[in-house]
Amino acid sequence: MSEKWNIILKVLRQKQGETSHFDEYKMDADPDEYVLDVVERVWAFKDRTVCFRHACHHSTCGACGMRVNDAEKLTCITYIREVTRDGGTLKVEPLRNFPVVSDLVVDMGSLYRRLEAVGARSVLPAPEAEIEKPPSRWSSDDEQYIRLADCIECGLCISACPAAATSSDYLGPAVLAGAQANGLKLNPELLNMVDSEDGVWRCHSAFECTAVCPSFVDPARRIMDLRTQIFKERVGGLFRKA
Ligand code: SF4
Numbered sequence: 069m070s071e072k073w074n075i076i077l078k079v080l081r082q083k084q085g086e087t088s089h090f091d092e093y094k095m096d097a098d099p100d101e102y103v104l105d106v107v108e109r110v111w112a113f114k115d116r117t118v119c120f121r122h123a124c125h126h127s128t129c130g131a132c133g134m135r136v137n138d139a140e141k142l143t144c145i146t147y148i149r150e151v152t153r154d155g156g157t158l159k160v161e162p163l164r165n166f167p168v169v170s171d172l173v174v175d176m177g178s179l180y181r182r183l184e185a186v187g188a189r190s191v192l193p194a195p196e197a198e199i200e201k202p203p204s205r206w207s208s209d210d211e212q213y214i215r216l217a218d219c220i221e222c223g224l225c226i227s228a229c230p231a232a233a234t235s236s237d238y239l240g241p242a243v244l245a246g247a248q249a250n251g252l253k254l255n256p257e258l259l260n261m262v263d264s265e266d267g268v269w270r271c272h273s274a275f276e277c278t279a280v281c282p283s284f285v286d287p288a289r290r291i292m293d294l295r296t297q298i299f300k301e302r303v304g305g306l307f308r309k310a
Pocket of ligand 1: 219222223224225226242245282284
């Protein structure tokens with residue numbers, strides 16, 4: 069028989085026009101189940117008004133990111149025993165640095181728009197999906213279409229990023245990691261975009277993004293590498309002009 073813990077689930081509730089507050093639910097939880105399972109049980113058996121996102125349940129879609137006891141987690145792969153104890157509290161909040169839609173649901177539109185701006189579109193329009201290499205902002209000799217396959221676009225890195233909290237215009241770790249994945253194939257427009265105050269230079273090298281990334285993308289290292297690429301490109305440009 070599986071072990072059962074008694075825990076208190078605290079959910080940050082935020083509806084339009086209402087003051088935000090925590091609702092508490094007494095729950096039985098198996099330490100070997102996932103945080104998302106417990107949130108789903110609250111919705112299924114205790115409170116149908118709790119809003120949250122989820123889809124694949126196996127860390128592929130990136131939909132179920134939340135802050136769990138003050139740390140960014142992909143809740144479908146975060147065991148209860150990792151984040152609380154028998155008799156303990158499980159506090160769940162929405163990701164930071166995104167507008168809240170309702171309760172635990174945030175608007176990820178800014179991430180998707182920025183990924184598209186650096187050529188890493190999450191979803192290809194139907195006609196383009198048919199062809200091998202979609203028309204893009206890359207020059208004709210570009211071999212690869214920029215897309216960082218490991219990134220599940222969950223937004224955890226942006227929520228954890230202290231620099232993202234200082235500017236809503238910051239491109240952010242996931243987008244800069246996507247740009248880095250393209251190596252030195254930056255075209256001038258993209259080079260200017262990433263070589264800017266709201267590009268790689270806003271990063272404080274704190275590595276919080278890498279610490280929370282559930283996909284081992286290591287965005288902080290990629291940002292450092294992108295800085296090196298930019299430096300080489302700029303210095304090389306000076307010599308090309310001379
Ligand atoms: S870099 Fe990692 S944490 Fe950031 S969006 Fe991609 S998978 Fe999520």
